[in-house]
Amino acid sequence: MDAPPPLHIxxxxxxxxxxxxxxxxxxxxxxxxxxxATTHGSVxxxxxxxxxxxxxxxxxxxxxxxxxxxxxxxxxxxxxEVFKRRFGDGPASHLTAxxxxxxxxxxxxxxxxxxxxxxxxHAYSSSYACFRSILxxxxxxxxxxxxxxxxxxxxxxxxxYWAFYEQLRPVExxxxxxxxxxxxxxxxxxxxxxxxxxxxxxxxxxxxxxPGGPSFxxxxxxxSRGGLGGLFRGAxxxxxxxxxxxxxxxxxxxxxxxxxxx
Numbered sequence: 001m002d003a004p005p006p007l008h009i010x011x012x013x014x015x016x017x018x019x020x021x022x023x024x025x026x027x028x029x030x031x032x033x034x035x036x037a038t039t040h041g042s043v044x045x046x047x048x049x050x051x052x053x054x055x056x057x058x059x060x061x062x063x064x065x066x067x068x069x070x071x072x073x074x075x076x077x078x079x080x081e082v083f084k085r086r087f088g089d090g091p092a093s094h095l096t097a098x099x100x101x102x103x104x105x106x107x108x109x110x111x112x113x114x115x116x117x118x119x120x121x122h123a124y125s126s127s128y129a130c131f132r133s134i135l136x137x138x139x140x141x142x143x144x145x146x147x148x149x150x151x152x153x154x155x156x157x158x159x160x161y162w163a164f165y166e167q168l169r170p171v172e173x174x175x176x177x178x179x180x181x182x183x184x185x186x187x188x189x190x191x192x193x194x195x196x197x198x199x200x201x202x203x204x205x206x207x208x209x210x211p212g213g214p215s216f217x218x219x220x221x222x223x224s225r226g227g228l229g230g231l232f233r234g235a236x237x238x239x240x241x242x243x244x245x246x247x248x249x250x251x252x253x254x255x256x257x258x259x260x261x262x
Contacts, residue, residue: 013256018073021249061119098162184250196235
């Protein structure tokens with residue numbers, strides 16, 4: 001196996017890939033969030049409801065997701081590389097490195113995720129308007145609502161994703177775009193489906209407005225009353241967002257690494 005790239009190369013490549021994937025896949029994320037936040041409606045109805053606002057409706061929360069989400073994405077990829085070098089190779093090490101990288105990235109990403117989810121579900125006029133509303137009515141603490149649930153959902157996804165991806169990708173340091181794309185999409189689809197119930201409960205904790213919101217376990221229990229259908233509500237939309245998003249992000253990341261290493 002080739003030597004790993006310098007960390008500054010990983011940082012630059014991950015920043016570029018995070019921006020491209022966010023711009024390309026944000027509309028799918030909006031539909032997924034709307035489905036998970038309610039107990040009724042299909043992908044088609046959520047798309048139709050969003051279309052009432054025009055194209056702008058699909059990009060609510062994009063400002064927050066881009067301005068801070070891109071640096072958070074860069075921190076995530078770079079942290080994973082650091083932890084991977086520390087823990088070594090192997091599925092268990094890759095899973096652990098993925099969870100640890102998510103724990104670090106969530107410190108920056110969680111407030112962005114809260115603002116993004118509320119914009120997508122509650123139709124604020126802008127990310128800034130949503131941010132101001134949260135600070136004015138609930139305080140700074142609300143921006144970190146659900147850190148535990150977020151780490152449970154995103155950490156589990158991240159660990160499984162990297163464990164799957166590292167097994168599927170070739171061993172070369174720089175993997176061609178056309179090879180990285182299907183590997184990343186397959187790994188992301190499997191990880192996002194398996195962790196969909198955790199993501200659903202996390203979202204319902206975050207989008208609750210005001211004090212007295214549900215706990216993570218209560219939100220998970222409430223969803224389970226609908227059986228497997230309730231627990232996996234929005235799972236298809238989550239896969240439809242996550243697979244291309246991580247596929248594009250990872251393929252661009254691998255390509256950027258190759259270009260920067262020349």
